[in-house]
Amino acid sequence: MKIRNGEEAQKSGLNMTSMIDVVFLLLIFFVMTFKIVELEGDFSVRMPLAGSDSMTMDPTDLPLKLRLQADEDGKLTTMSLNEISLGTDFDQLRANVVQLIGTTAPAEGEDGPEIEIDTDYNLRYEYVIRSITAVSGYKDGNEVVKLIEKIKFAKPRR
Amino acid sequence: MKVKSKKVDLAEGDLTPMIDMVFQLIAFFMVLINFAQTESNDRVKLPSSQLVKPPEVPLEFPIILHVAQDGEIILGGDDYTAETLRVGLQKELAVIKAEGKTVEDANVVIRAHKDTSAGDVQEVIRVAQEQKLENFALRVKEDNS
Numbered sequence: 001m002k003i004r005n006g007e008e009a010q011k012s013g014l015n016m017t018s019m020i021d022v023v024f025l026l027l028i029f030f031v032m033t034f035k036i037v038e039l040e041g042d043f044s045v046r047m048p049l050a051g052s053d054s055m056t057m058d059p060t061d062l063p064l065k066l067r068l069q070a071d072e073d074g075k076l077t078t079m080s081l082n083e084i085s086l087g088t089d090f091d092q093l094r095a096n097v098v099q100l101i102g103t104t105a106p107a108e109g110e111d112g113p114e115i116e117i118d119t120d121y122n123l124r125y126e127y128v129i130r131s132i133t134a135v136s137g138y139k140d141g142n143e144v145v146k147l148i149e150k151i152k153f154a155k156p157r158r
Numbered sequence: 159m160k161v162k163s164k165k166v167d168l169a170e171g172d173l174t175p176m177i178d179m180v181f182q183l184i185a186f187f188m189v190l191i192n193f194a195q196t197e198s199n200d201r202v203k204l205p206s207s208q209l210v211k212p213p214e215v216p217l218e219f220p221i222i223l224h225v226a227q228d229g230e231i232i233l234g235g236d237d238y239t240a241e242t243l244r245v246g247l248q249k250e251l252a253v254i255k256a257e258g259k260t261v262e263d264a265n266v267v268i269r270a271h272k273d274t275s276a277g278d279v280q281e282v283i284r285v286a287q288e289q290k291l292e293n294f295a296l297r298v299k300e301d302n303s
Contacts (some may be wrong), residue, residue, distance in 0.1 A: 024180065041210025047283060124273050150209055
């Protein structure tokens with residue numbers, strides 16, 4: 001007697017192997033190329049070459065002068081704003097800028113105050129950015145209060 | 159008469175949850191992947207500032223200069239020094255002029271390493287100024303702390 005095993009339902013399952021292979025390849029690709037994006041922003045500096053500016057300079061409208069001095073390792077040792085020594089305290093610098101330009105000074109547009117940064121050649125760039133941050137404004141809660149927007153650099157000291 | 163089926167059962171695991179998870183991971187990485195990474199350079203670690211915000215409108219005609227810690231300048235994948243940068247800038251300006259724009263329309267984006275010398279950055283600015291470039295952007299990392 002022949003007994004057929006007919007009830008054995010053939011499962012029509014798809015072969016997943018190739019799909020899983022491809023999917024894992026994709027996953028590895030995305031994991032390897034993944035990089036956490038750090039948000040970046042700019043400090044704008046408009047610096048035409050000296051002498052090329054057609055505007056006549058008003059001698060009473062001189063920029064504030066910020067002098068940054070460094071030691072041999074490029075670490076900030078002293079800074080002075082218009083010859084006023086401030087040590088290395090950036091909060092002090094910001095307070096002095098507020099005092100000098102006043103809180104009601106027009107900070108925006110071409111008429112705003114200007115600052116010239118004069119640094120030692122080997123000063124680390126990080127300190128320059130910190131000083132630019134201090135003179136550009138401050139955060140009041142979530143609001144940014146702007147102070148000086150016109151920033152320029154003095155000639156590099158070699 | 160009882161006839162036993164000789165079929166050997168393969169111990170197949172259920173792959174569904176794994177495939178679900180893998181697809182979720184792929185979706186996650188696909189959404190977060192950023193192909194606009196060409197602006198960054200591994201040799202540059204930017205300083206940070208609390209005041210900057212990512213620009214809402216991208217800068218027009220950016221010339222991106224990376225300044226590495228040793229003062230070497232990277233422009234469009236080529237390495238330059240402050241002395242040779244002029245050649246690289248002239249190439250970039252030729253492209254901008256070919257598009258019918260003037261030098262004043264170009265924006266020089268300086269991505270300098272936080273420990274590089276400020277003087278090296280000033281030298282870069284000086285060389286760019288000599289090419290009549292006047293709009294500079296000092297790129298820094300946003301600091302939310």
